[in-house]
Amino acid sequence: xxxxxxxxxxxxVAAVIFGLARWLDNSYAFFVGYVVVQYIVLGTAWNIxxxxxxxxxxxxxxxxxxxxxxxxxxxxxxxxxxxxxxxxVGGLMAGIVGVGTGYLTLRLRGVYFSIxxxxxxxxxxxxxxxxxxxxxxxxxxxxxxxxAPLIGGGYIDYLFLIMLGLCVAALxxxxxxxxxxxxxxxxxxxxxxxxxxxxxxxxxxLKLIATGLSGGFMGMAGAPLPFYVTYLDPSSGFSLNYxxxxxxxxxxxxxxxxxxxxxxxxxxxGLQEYLRVTISSAVNVLVAGVLMVVFVIIxxxxxxxxxxxxxx
Amino acid sequence: xxxxxxxxxxxxxxxxxxxxxxxxxxVQDGERLxxxxxxxxxxxxxxxxxxxxxxxxxxxxxxxGQALDGLSAHERTRxxxxxxxxxxxxxxxxxxxxxxxxxxxxTVNARGTGGLAGAAIDARCRDLLGEVGLAEKADRLPxxxxxxxxxxxxxxxxxxxxxxxxxxxxxxxxxxxxxxDEIIALLIRLNGQxxxxxxxxxxxxxxxxxxxxxxxxxxxxxxxxxPPKDVVRNEEVVRAYLGE
Numbered sequence: 001x002x003x004x005x006x007x008x009x010x011x012x013v014a015a016v017i018f019g020l021a022r023w024l025d026n027s028y029a030f031f032v033g034y035v036v037v038q039y040i041v042l043g044t045a046w047n048i049x050x051x052x053x054x055x056x057x058x059x060x061x062x063x064x065x066x067x068x069x070x071x072x073x074x075x076x077x078x079x080x081x082x083x084x085x086x087x088x089v090g091g092l093m094a095g096i097v098g099v100g101t102g103y104l105t106l107r108l109r110g111v112y113f114s115i116x117x118x119x120x121x122x123x124x125x126x127x128x129x130x131x132x133x134x135x136x137x138x139x140x141x142x143x144x145x146x147x148a149p150l151i152g153g154g155y156i157d158y159l160f161l162i163m164l165g166l167c168v169a170a171l172x173x174x175x176x177x178x179x180x181x182x183x184x185x186x187x188x189x190x191x192x193x194x195x196x197x198x199x200x201x202x203x204x205x206l207k208l209i210a211t212g213l214s215g216g217f218m219g220m221a222g223a224p225l226p227f228y229v230t231y232l233d234p235s236s237g238f239s240l241n242y243x244x245x246x247x248x249x250x251x252x253x254x255x256x257x258x259x260x261x262x263x264x265x266x267x268x269x270g271l272q273e274y275l276r277v278t279i280s281s282a283v284n285v286l287v288a289g290v291l292m293v294v295f296v297i298i299x300x301x302x303x304x305x306x307x308x309x310x311x312x
Numbered sequence: 313x314x315x316x317x318x319x320x321x322x323x324x325x326x327x328x329x330x331x332x333x334x335x336x337x338x339v340q341d342g343e344r345l346x347x348x349x350x351x352x353x354x355x356x357x358x359x360x361x362x363x364x365x366x367x368x369x370x371x372x373x374x375x376x377g378q379a380l381d382g383l384s385a386h387e388r389t390r391x392x393x394x395x396x397x398x399x400x401x402x403x404x405x406x407x408x409x410x411x412x413x414x415x416x417x418x419t420v421n422a423r424g425t426g427g428l429a430g431a432a433i434d435a436r437c438r439d440l441l442g443e444v445g446l447a448e449k450a451d452r453l454p455x456x457x458x459x460x461x462x463x464x465x466x467x468x469x470x471x472x473x474x475x476x477x478x479x480x481x482x483x484x485x486x487x488x489x490x491x492x493d494e495i496i497a498l499l500i501r502l503n504g505q506x507x508x509x510x511x512x513x514x515x516x517x518x519x520x521x522x523x524x525x526x527x528x529x530x531x532x533x534x535x536x537x538x539p540p541k542d543v544v545r546n547e548e549v550v551r552a553y554l555g556e
Contacts, residue, residue: 181417184406188414191403194365197385198395200419200473204384256405 003179007172014164021160022153030156034228036269037163038221042242043249043261044170045217049210050247051255052177054190055109059101059117060246062124063094063215065237067222070094072134072232075142082149083162083224090223091216097124098215102208109193125238139233142226159224170217174258177213186210218246241284245269248288252295254302263303316341316376316477316508317362317393323370324357324532331357333532334371339477339510344503346523346540347512350552353529355512356398359479363395364388376476390419394475398482398512400462402454408465409450412437415473437472444468444498460491467498477508484515492518520544528552 001009021029042064050056067090074086097120105116129137148158177183185206188196197203226232245268253264268291272284299306319337323330332354339345349355360366362373364385373380380388394415403411413433421427428436441447444464449456457465463483470478480499484492496518503509513519519526519540526543528536530552536543543549 195401199415200389
């Protein structure tokens with residue numbers, strides 16, 4: 001399927017999901033849907049760098065929180081600013097940090113790159129914790145409107161719709177990358193960076209594109225968070241859940257395709273939400289961790305990879 | 313013939329170890345040059361400095377009349393300088409055809425003229441694989457290849473960049489007698505298509521059969537350069553290989 005029709009199919013699927021959630025007329029469905037779709041965006045963003053180029057980013061929360069705290073800052077400075085504008089700004093901020101991180105760590109590979117991104121998350125969290133304007137360690141309250149603009153209904157409906165839109169954008173971008181020269185360049189970097197350079201691939205430029213895109217989408221995924229939780233503090237913005245899930249979901253679903261993070265997020269995210277209401281909310285990370293270990297052992301290429309291998 | 317590659321007073325150190333010490337080397341357009349030397353003599357370091365994988369600390373490298381110093385490896389490849397690696401380094405997750413697609417997308421198409429698109433890229437990849445006898449495995453992964461097939465893929469990928477100069481770094485290591493003959497024939501055929509070839513090799517039979525000229529490196533210095541028959545009789549070369 002070509003790019004245009006693929007985007008139309010994505011939009012149609014998003015519209016059906018949104019329509020279904022409205023038909024259920026249950027705000028819990030929107031909350032669960034928001035979380036799962038948010039993880040599809042976050043997992044897809046991680047996969048652009050970690051799956052396509054092989055650079056494993058542990059600093060997910062840094063980019064996610066930059067998006068979230070950008071919204072806090074903008075909401076304080078310009079309360080009337082619409083959420084989509086905040087998402088664009090949050091994405092740009094996180095994207096710029098992504099490019100900067102890529103540039104500073106361009107000589108690092110493998111585990112050293114991963115440790116550097118982990119350090120980035122610690123640095124950003126420390127800065128935010130000590131920044132009074134965004135509430136510091138106390139956190140900040142964000143009063144969200146009661147009703148959704150344009151579509152009516154509760155504001156959570158609007159947040160879910162916005163996240164579905166982001167999801168369409170992230171998946172369309174990921175699939176376009178896979179089928180382009182950029183995707184082949186990323187794959188070459190992942191498989192052998194020296195051989196990629198020797199084949200004419202401008203590895204530094206491509207890595208910067210990957211870190212920028214990946215960071216940007218993570219920031220965009222985080223930007224609506226303050227309106228979802230209404231109270232944002234460093235422990236929730238930099239929660240380990242985001243980092244573990246954003247890595248676990250593509251790994252479980254499969255890192256070689258745009259479909260992998262979708263399968264992983266629906267499976268793991270859905271299971272986590274089910275367990276949250278039936279057992280305890282504390283089992284979230286445990287579920288992701290156990291599934292990740294199981295899949296790394298029995299299906300290192302993820303669920304999508306299993307099917308691809310059978311076809312090959 | 314005009315000089316395609318001109319290496320002048322090239323120097324490279326690794327800490328206190330002098331890997332290359334004032335190397336002078338000229339390669340003419342269309343020539344087949346053999347480069348030999350004992351292990352640790354600096355052959356691979358020289359290749360890495362020419363190709364941009366390593367940056368030289370002294371001297372300069374000129375290619376097709378232009379200085380390459382400071383340019384990254386991918387920029388040098390785009391200017392027509394391709395290499396194969398001593399240990400094959402295929403893109404493991406990509407099929408053979410996709411392995412060849414990378415240099416076409418990033419080298420041939422990046423040059424601005426004569427670029428390929430869509431089905432033409434795939435056709436070109438399959439043609440190149442056909443030239444090295446791998447057409448039937450175009451859709452397979454590199455892990456399915458034998459040792460010689462891996463070497464052929466390495467050469468085909470270098471050729472996909474449409475280079476003016478190909479540096480084959482020990483492309484015959486670990487191959488049988490018949491397989492060595494196959495690779496020699498392949499390299500001579502490529503040379504016949506107008507590609508200048510530098511062959512780095514330990515197998516003297518292959519070197520003598522292939523090379524029009526032979527250069528010898530020992531301990532980071534070039535000790536001989538000339539017609540192969542003269543070079544192998546050179547006393548300094550004999551001493552370097554067989555000892556006093």
